[in-house]
Amino acid sequence: MQSIKRTTIKDVAKMANVSPSTVxxxxxxxxxxxxxxxxxxxxxxKELGYYPNAIARSLASSVSNTIGLIMPVRPGETLxxxxxxxxxxxxxxxxxxxxxxxxLSTFQGDEDEIESMKKLISASKIDGVILMTSRxxxxxxxxxxxxxxxxxxxxxPLDEGQTFNHVDNDxxxxxxxxTKHLIQQGKxxxxxIAGDKNMIATVHRIKGYEKALIEAKYExxxxxxxxxxxxxxxxxxxxxxxxxxxxxxxxxxxxxxxVAFGVVRYLLENNIEIPNEVAVASFNNSILSRQFQIxxxxxxxxxxxxxxxxxxxxxxxxxxxxxxxTIVPHTIHIRKSSANLSSxx
Amino acid sequence: MQSIKRTTIKDVAKMANVSPSTVxxxxxxxxxxxxxxxxxxxxxxKELGYYPNAIARSLASSVSNTIGLIMPVRPGETLxxxxxxxxxxxxxxxxxxxxxxxxLSTFQGDEDEIESMKKLISASKIDGVILMTSRxxxxxxxxxxxxxxxxxxxxxPLDEGQTFNHVDNDxxxxxxxxTKHLIQQGKxxxxxIAGDKNMIATVHRIKGYEKALIEAKYExxxxxxxxxxxxxxxxxxxxxxxxxxxxxxxxxxxxxxxVAFGVVRYLLENNIEIPNEVAVASFNNSILSRQFQIxxxxxxxxxxxxxxxxxxxxxxxxxxxxxxxTIVPHTIHIRKSSANLSSxx
DNA sequence: CTGAAAGCGCTTACAG
DNA sequence: CTGAAAGCGCTTACAG
Numbered sequence: 001m002q003s004i005k006r007t008t009i010k011d012v013a014k015m016a017n018v019s020p021s022t023v024x025x026x027x028x029x030x031x032x033x034x035x036x037x038x039x040x041x042x043x044x045x046k047e048l049g050y051y052p053n054a055i056a057r058s059l060a061s062s063v064s065n066t067i068g069l070i071m072p073v074r075p076g077e078t079l080x081x082x083x084x085x086x087x088x089x090x091x092x093x094x095x096x097x098x099x100x101x102x103x104l105s106t107f108q109g110d111e112d113e114i115e116s117m118k119k120l121i122s123a124s125k126i127d128g129v130i131l132m133t134s135r136x137x138x139x140x141x142x143x144x145x146x147x148x149x150x151x152x153x154x155x156x157p158l159d160e161g162q163t164f165n166h167v168d169n170d171x172x173x174x175x176x177x178x179t180k181h182l183i184q185q186g187k188x189x190x191x192x193i194a195g196d197k198n199m200i201a202t203v204h205r206i207k208g209y210e211k212a213l214i215e216a217k218y219e220x221x222x223x224x225x226x227x228x229x230x231x232x233x234x235x236x237x238x239x240x241x242x243x244x245x246x247x248x249x250x251x252x253x254x255x256x257x258x259v260a261f262g263v264v265r266y267l268l269e270n271n272i273e274i275p276n277e278v279a280v281a282s283f284n285n286s287i288l289s290r291q292f293q294i295x296x297x298x299x300x301x302x303x304x305x306x307x308x309x310x311x312x313x314x315x316x317x318x319x320x321x322x323x324x325x326t327i328v329p330h331t332i333h334i335r336k337s338s339a340n341l342s343s344x345x
Numbered sequence: 346m347q348s349i350k351r352t353t354i355k356d357v358a359k360m361a362n363v364s365p366s367t368v369x370x371x372x373x374x375x376x377x378x379x380x381x382x383x384x385x386x387x388x389x390x391k392e393l394g395y396y397p398n399a400i401a402r403s404l405a406s407s408v409s410n411t412i413g414l415i416m417p418v419r420p421g422e423t424l425x426x427x428x429x430x431x432x433x434x435x436x437x438x439x440x441x442x443x444x445x446x447x448x449l450s451t452f453q454g455d456e457d458e459i460e461s462m463k464k465l466i467s468a469s470k471i472d473g474v475i476l477m478t479s480r481x482x483x484x485x486x487x488x489x490x491x492x493x494x495x496x497x498x499x500x501x502p503l504d505e506g507q508t509f510n511h512v513d514n515d516x517x518x519x520x521x522x523x524t525k526h527l528i529q530q531g532k533x534x535x536x537x538i539a540g541d542k543n544m545i546a547t548v549h550r551i552k553g554y555e556k557a558l559i560e561a562k563y564e565x566x567x568x569x570x571x572x573x574x575x576x577x578x579x580x581x582x583x584x585x586x587x588x589x590x591x592x593x594x595x596x597x598x599x600x601x602x603x604v605a606f607g608v609v610r611y612l613l614e615n616n617i618e619i620p621n622e623v624a625v626a627s628f629n630n631s632i633l634s635r636q637f638q639i640x641x642x643x644x645x646x647x648x649x650x651x652x653x654x655x656x657x658x659x660x661x662x663x664x665x666x667x668x669x670x671t672i673v674p675h676t677i678h679i680r681k682s683s684a685n686l687s688s689x690x
Numbered sequence: 691c692t693g694a695a696a697g698c699g700c701t702t703a704c705a706g
Numbered sequence: 707c708t709g710a711a712a713g714c715g716c717t718t719a720c721a722g
Contacts, residue, residue: 021711025708061702290634339715366693705710
């Protein structure tokens with residue numbers, strides 16, 4: 001098909017008896033074109049089956065109408081978490097609304113993160129970037145800020161000192177409320193098993209947990225706080241550790257459903273009764289948390305909304321808007337893993 | 346940052362005292378450049394922090410190094426199915442291996458499917474397309490074949506008559522084996538609840554089911570065959586229908602885990618014992634099928650491998666290769682929903 | 691092995 | 707309201 005001559009703006013111009021400039025203006029809906037001319041040109045475009053070449057347009061105008069999605073470190077892993085899938089759904093929905101495409105770009109194996117980003121941006125394939133996470137001392141955020149390239153983070157700055165476009169939940173409050181719920185269930189020894197310690201979300205969720213403990217005048221015990229990865233294994237391993245070492249908490253807060261699944265699996269295997277002996281609660285409200293062997297109390301962070309809002313903020317930024325943030329409200333779903341429910345919630 | 350003059354091939358040429366053509370050849374590793382020159386040019390590129398502009402390159406060479414991923418009809422729905430997530434993972438992995446990016450493009454709301462595709466291809470943003478499904482009388486496949494644009498389908502032709510690049514499981518055999526397993530469990534009245542009837546996978550899975558019944562000299566009963574959507578609701582509704590109307594099967598085969606979840610939910614709510622009264626089996630082996638309230642027997646179709654293989658075939662096709670197909674072997678996981686297991690499988 | 695020149699298909703000041 | 711011309715940053719025959 002490469003051999004077939006493609007229809008260009010020139011063909012349309014010739015047929016409509018106008019200049020290519022005029023056709024170009026019709027395509028971009030320039031107001032400076034007479035209605036009559038516009039109508040005629042549009043007719044010719046349809047007649048010829050003409051569609052604009054986005055690449056040529058990009059080169060001439062430095063606009064690609066494409067959002068870059070950068071996945072942290074290992075794409076395989078990220079893509080496994082249901083959170084990503086949800087967020088992606090929102091991003092695609094948002095992008096579609098505004099006629100943008102989404103480019104999934106990943107870091108080549110051993111390449112340096114910033115190097116990959118430079119390459120991607122210099123390639124001119126994207127107008128802006130959405131980062132799926134924010135980390136402590138995030139290099140990607142620092143770099144994008146430095147070169148002043150439009151971006152929006154799904155996540156938050158560590159504290160108020162730093163400012164950049166972002167959408168997030170109020171993770172501190174969500175975790176605080178979840179912990180408080182466990183306290184209200186009469187739990188006295190609440191452990192937290194968290195994912196990746198470099199993620200701001202992890203830091204915030206631990207903070208909220210501690211805030212609730214302090215408020216209830218519970219002691220903050222280092223033996224109850226564990227940090228691993230965002231996976232089942234982490235949950236299983238630390239749950240096992242807690243009981244092997246007779247630390248015996250009566251509640252475990254996991255910072256991600258996947259972690260909670262590992263925790264529950266350990267508890268079930270060891271015939272530890274949920275929620276009476278040990279209550280479990282977690283984050284993300286993936287379909288699994290609802291349908292799990294034991295339905296798990298979980299915070300719905302509305303990842304799809306986060307994704308959609310991130311697109312909105314990014315596009316405003318591309319248009320020249322100021323730095324913005326959006327906080328998406330969370331919803332806590334209490335289920336059997338943390339409460340003796342009489343009926344279905 | 347728009348104001349900052351970007352480093353171009355000309356700057357590198359000037360610094361290295363060669364022509365832009367030479368720099369271009371160094372970038373593309375042309376063998377016709379002396380090692381010495383290449384080395385010098387590369388040094389200058391690094392010095393200047395030069396990265397090639399992929400858009401300009403695309404326009405000049407008609408190659409974008411980007412794969413388009415076209416999602417069927419409603420992006421929101423597709424993205425919900427774990428199959429998609431798995432396949433996407435494989436696609437991204439495959440694309441990364443060959444230094445390709447992945448463009449997620451979706452059909453605008455009410456636009457005609459082919460119209461959207463024409464627009465996307467004319468835009469020159471992609472070198473080839475991966476289609477996530479194959480359907481009966483698939484218009485997208487027909488169109489891409491007609492214009493001879495490189496593509497690969499995750500799915501199969503309806504029969505041997507049609508040929509196009511594709512990767513798939515042997516769905517007929519997988520479904521045949523799964524049904525046979527239910528028969529071997531002593532089940533006499535096996536119902537099948539299938540997703541979207543326009544999908545080739547659905548057609549093939551029903552075919553495999555019927556093949557097993559015929560072989561076992563069971564009657565093929567229209568009252569046992571139901572077709573809906575790829576969702577929980579479909580499973581729930583038809584399970585309810587089966588029992589409300591006293592059809593009372595002793596096994597239900599679902600063509601997707603999501604459908605099976607609906608089936609199981611109905612059975613549990615109505616205190617129908619699994620697997621003794623009714624056995625359940627399904628497809629896709631999503632994490633949920635393992636961890637569900639009752640672990641569900643499911644066929645692992647290895648969607649991530651399907652995605653990765655689709656990329657390989659597509660790239661070969663872009664390079665001018667012939668039409669190919671790859672069949673990825675499936676794995677059946679027998680779980681408690683269909684068999685009384687003494688130990689964990 | 692290297693360079694000059696044309697061209698990829700658009701956009702956009704500038705001029706009228 | 708419209709057009710001629712330059713330019714976006716590359717690639718690639720063609721010539722040497």
